Amino acid sequence: SSVRCLGTESGPEIGAEVWVRARVATVRVKGKSTFVVLRQSSLHTVQACKFKDAEDGGESATAVAKFFKSLPLESLVDLRGVLAEANVSSCTQSNVELQIKQVFCVSRAVPQLPFLMADAQRSEAEIEASQGSKRPFVRVLPDLRLDNRWLDLRVPAHNATLRIQSAICRLFRDSLTKRGFVEIHSPKLISGESEGGAEVFRVDYFGSRASLAQSPQLYKQMAISADMPGAFEIGPVFRAENSNTPRHLCEFTGLDFEMPIMWHYDEVIQVIHETLSGAFQALEEECAEELKVVRQMYPSEAPKMPSPAGPPCVVHWGEAMEMLKEAAASGSERKDLMADLSTEEERVLGSLVLEKYGSDLFFLDKYPSAVRPFYTMPSKDQPEYSNSYDVIFRGQEIGSGAQRCHDPELLEARCEELGVPTEPLQGYIDSFRHGVPPHGGVGLGLERIVQLYLGLDNIRKAVMFTRDPARLSP
Numbered sequence: 001s002s003v004r005c006l007g008t009e010s011g012p013e014i015g016a017e018v019w020v021r022a023r024v025a026t027v028r029v030k031g032k033s034t035f036v037v038l039r040q041s042s043l044h045t046v047q048a049c050k051f052k053d054a055e056d057g058g059e060s061a062t063a064v065a066k067f068f069k070s071l072p073l074e075s076l077v078d079l080r081g082v083l084a085e086a087n088v089s090s091c092t093q094s095n096v097e098l099q100i101k102q103v104f105c106v107s108r109a110v111p112q113l114p115f116l117m118a119d120a121q122r123s124e125a126e127i128e129a130s131q132g133s134k135r136p137f138v139r140v141l142p143d144l145r146l147d148n149r150w151l152d153l154r155v156p157a158h159n160a161t162l163r164i165q166s167a168i169c170r171l172f173r174d175s176l177t178k179r180g181f182v183e184i185h186s187p188k189l190i191s192g193e194s195e196g197g198a199e200v201f202r203v204d205y206f207g208s209r210a211s212l213a214q215s216p217q218l219y220k221q222m223a224i225s226a227d228m229p230g231a232f233e234i235g236p237v238f239r240a241e242n243s244n245t246p247r248h249l250c251e252f253t254g255l256d257f258e259m260p261i262m263w264h265y266d267e268v269i270q271v272i273h274e275t276l277s278g279a280f281q282a283l284e285e286e287c288a289e290e291l292k293v294v295r296q297m298y299p300s301e302a303p304k305m306p307s308p309a310g311p312p313c314v315v316h317w318g319e320a321m322e323m324l325k326e327a328a329a330s331g332s333e334r335k336d337l338m339a340d341l342s343t344e345e346e347r348v349l350g351s352l353v354l355e356k357y358g359s360d361l362f363f364l365d366k367y368p369s370a371v372r373p374f375y376t377m378p379s380k381d382q383p384e385y386s387n388s389y390d391v392i393f394r395g396q397e398i399g400s401g402a403q404r405c406h407d408p409e410l411l412e413a414r415c416e417e418l419g420v421p422t423e424p425l426q427g428y429i430d431s432f433r434h435g436v437p438p439h440g441g442v443g444l445g446l447e448r449i450v451q452l453y454l455g456l457d458n459i460r461k462a463v464m465f466t467r468d469p470a471r472l473s474p
């Protein structure tokens with residue numbers, strides 16, 4: 001006898017006696033008969049039942065009914081039973097069923113849960129359809145879910161979201177490792193500001209001022225100074241942005257890389273394209289089950305994008321301005337063609353590009369220099385523009401990147417122009433005085449990718465535990 005996952009292809013056979021550890025999802029007791037649905041690993045359920053007393057010394061049907069009647073939902077049990085065929089047709093319910101012989105409580109939940117799983121796992125359509133029925137599903141409020149996130153993560157779609165997040169990290173890592181890039185772990189306590197601006201968490205560092213890194217930017221560039229063939233990091237990023245929006249967090253996970261450039265920064269765009277499109281393509285296959293579970297609760301489709309083997313979809317700033325101008329012919333036109341895009345303009349541009357090029361994913365290239373950080377390389381012939389790009393996915397920014405200023409004098413001039421103090425950046429600037437190849441890279445927001453890939457309405461559904469201006473726990 002063994003404790004294992006039921007309903008999987010390698011699982012035990014019909015007629016076998018097994019021990020399973022699982023959570024009690026639902027209980028129905030009718031006289032001496034008991035039907036329970038057990039949840040295993042949050043994606044699968046299996047039915048267990050007891051109708052009559054066993055002949056081989058197992059628990060009596062009455063004892064089993066009594067046990068489950070007094071056991072709160074979400075408790076964990078160890079259960080001994082015999083496997084039988086079950087007629088179920090669901091992607092999450094196992095096609096076997098357990099005939100209960102013996103059961104023990106391993107961990108007892110409190111009887112009053114903050115919300116019921118039966119409600120928390122319903123799609124909007126199911127909630128709507130249930131209104132007017134005898135027991136309509138209750139809409140669980142987002143804050144109540146976040147206050148009890150460990151419970152909310154048991155909702156199969158939410159559990160699957162974390163698994164998909166993990167797969168994206170793995171695919172990002174695999175793609176870059178295959179290219180010979182080195183995974184780095186840069187310091188998160190730093191003396192300067194990695195992105196400039198006011199969005200920095202300050203901390204006291206033995207009496208002197210330090211900040212939490214807004215990105216691994218400076219350090220991934222110094223990895224190139226240290227002759228790495230390419231460097232990448234998957235790590236925490238801190239932003240003291242007081243933005244209470246569905247797409248901003250104060251702490252998120254950055255997927256960053258940096259690489260030397262031989263001829264042109266297009267080489268970097270190509271690597272981002274191959275890595276992202278390749279990961280998205282692999283995800284549909286490798287996480288088919290998880291995607292099905294998420295899409296059942298939050299209906300969405302797989303994104304459209306160019307094949308990783310083909311060229312990336314690149315739209316230059318000038319072309320984007322033209323597209324927006326045409327689309328706004330009868331409405332509001334952009335006054336300043338060099339100002340950063342608003343959220344709404346990004347969304348409009350996303351649908352225009354989808355219409356014109358058939359892709360949900362594109363690079364908005366040649367950004368105006370004035371709206372880019374101090375380390376961005378201005379274009380040689382037109383310095384008011386820069387060798388930098390945003391990665392736009394389904395009408396929202398998921399990443400930004402650029403060729404960097406590797407000339408220390410130019411870098412200092414850029415800092416002065418933008419009012420960025422150079423003193424705390426001295427080590428970084430000096431690293432370029434010792435010889436460094438031209439280089440560039442990208443920073444992608446993991447939670448934004450997950451949110452947009454799965455068509456979730458809020459980034460808080462794409463992160464394990466939310467850190468926003470109003471939430472520091474759990």
Ligand code: 4AD
Pocket residue numbers: 195214215216217239241247248249250252256397398399400401402441442443444445446447448
């Ligand atoms: O655009 P950002 O600030 O760029 C950088 O950090 C650069 N160092 C990248 C580079 O290599 N040049 O942030 C990169 C990405 C954004 O595109 C977005 O996806 C995500 O990080 N991001 C956030 N995600 C959640 N909450 C926030 N407050 C975010 N701010 C940025």
